[in-house]
Amino acid sequence: MHTTTVIPTYTASRKRQQHLQAFYHDVVKGLTAPNKYLDAKYFYDAAGDVLFQQIMQCPEYYLTGCEMEIFTRQAAQIAHTLQQRAGNFDVVELGAGDATKSIHLLRQLLSNGVDYTYFPIDISANVINQLQINLPAALPQLRIQGLNGEYFQMLQQAAEHTSRKKVLLFMGSNIGNFTTEAARGFCQQLHQYMQPGDLLMIGFDLKKHPQVILDAYNDAAGITRAFNLNLLHRINHELNADFDVQQFMHYPTYDPGTGTCSSYLISLTTQQVHIGEDVCIDFAANEALHMEISQKYTLEEITALARQTGFTPVTHFADHKKWFVDVLWERS
Incomplete structure (x- = not known):
């Protein structure tokens, strides 16, 4: 036996509009900050969900296997x-x-x-x-x-x-x-x-061997790279932006001293990105856009x-x- 909730169309539509407004606000806030960043919670649209499922199957991404072992055994x-x-x-x-x-x-x-x-x-x-x-x-x-x-x-x-x-x-x-x-x-x-x-x-x-951790966020198949770039695709699609995703490179780092693993997208050239009709974001060549952190x-x-x-x-x-x-x- 299970229960589900059916949301009326008008309620779903209003909720969708509120989500887009929050998404727009958070994206503009992050991209206009002194050190540009995007909120990692927005990775997970339908495409992002699929990519993250693929990441969890990557041989380098040990986290899923370790926790799966805990819950199965x-x-x-x-x-x-x-x-x-x-x-x-x-x-x-x-x-x-x-x-x-x-x-x-x-x-x-x-x-x-x-x-x-x-x-x-x-x-x-x-x-x-x-x-x-x-x-x-x-x-x-x-x-x-x-x-x-x-x-x-x-x-x-x-x-x-x-x-x-x-x-x-x-x-x-x-x-x-x-x-x-x-x-x-x-x-x-x-x-x-x-x-x-x-x-x-x-x-x-x-915390464990630094290379094991770094490899988990830089898989050989490039799925983590696609996962990060997908957020730019999502901003283009949902917020009418014009990111050229080919002009950004995925770059992960790990500091074994602090236990902080970070993922960045690096702008490969001087470029401008427009969001809707009112916002224009300047990127310098080699400027970093912080995408996510994974603390150990x-x-x-x-x-x-x-x-x-x-x-x-x-x-x-x-x-x-x-x-x-x-x-x-x-x-x-």
């Missing part, structure tokens, strides 16, 4: 721990994607007889639509309520749907898309949207982050190489 242990700590609860997943990892936990919870509703949250409407079709087909007993939008707005909606204790999932090293300072702010915000006793499971990529951590840094943001570390689950961990925190 340790689902029973994770489910048991959640049931012991939380009792009756609902599951809320931030940035659910295609749920290929979380499905193992969802299946285990159903097998254990846990009565829960799954609330996947994603900024991509395409992702939510696919989940609401595919997951009930794979797990007929699953109750699902997809929520399309920004994390915190959708967390508020989830709270309006249910007052039960919640287990929040934030996997795939999505926390790494924040600087360490921003990660603290994000976790503090999560804390505000949670109740005492709620649980939070977050996936963290651990030690276990000690993760524990410190929990305590700094109002959470109590409960336990963690690691892959056999100890390259990746999914940590479980309790909201104090």
Whole structure:
């Protein structure tokens, strides 16, 4: 049994217009900043979703395999721990994607007889639509309520749907898309949207050999390059811009001292980019456009982050190489 929400056409149209306005505002803000940047959350349109699925299959992109190992081999242990700590609860997943990892936990919870509703949250409407079709087909007993939008707005909606204790999932090293300072702010915000006793499971990529990390963001097949350039295509299509994507080069970096991996697009020439009729952006030759960050951590840094943001570390689950961990925190 499952539930879905049908959005009236006028509501969907208004939501689409609001999204485009926010997209336009964020793009112009980033491109007119002293150090140009684009917000990584906009990578995920329909084409971006497909490209990211391909990235996760790249041999260099170890993160998916490591976390998949955790959820396939340790689902029973994770489910048991959640049931012991939380009792009756609902599951809320931030940035659910295609749920290929979380499905193992969802299946285990159903097998254990846990009565829960799954609330996947994603900024991509395409992702939510696919989940609401595919997951009930794979797990007929699953109750699902997809929520399309920004994390915190959708967390508020989830709270309006249910007052039960919640287990929040934030996997795939999505926390790494924040600087360490921003990660603290994000976790503090999560804390505000949670109740005492709620649980939070977050996936963290651990520091390891620098070349292993750098290769993960510079795959030989060039899919990560296409993923970054796709955002320029999206801006062209949705915001009536004229990026010449052939004039930008994908350039990733990794600093093993700070644990910060960054991806840039480098302008190959002096050029101008127009967005709609009113905005003109100048690029100098070799100017960098920051696209995304992927922060790496030690276990000690993760524990410190929990305590700094109002959470109590409960336990963690690691892959056999100890390259990746999914940590479980309790909201104090």
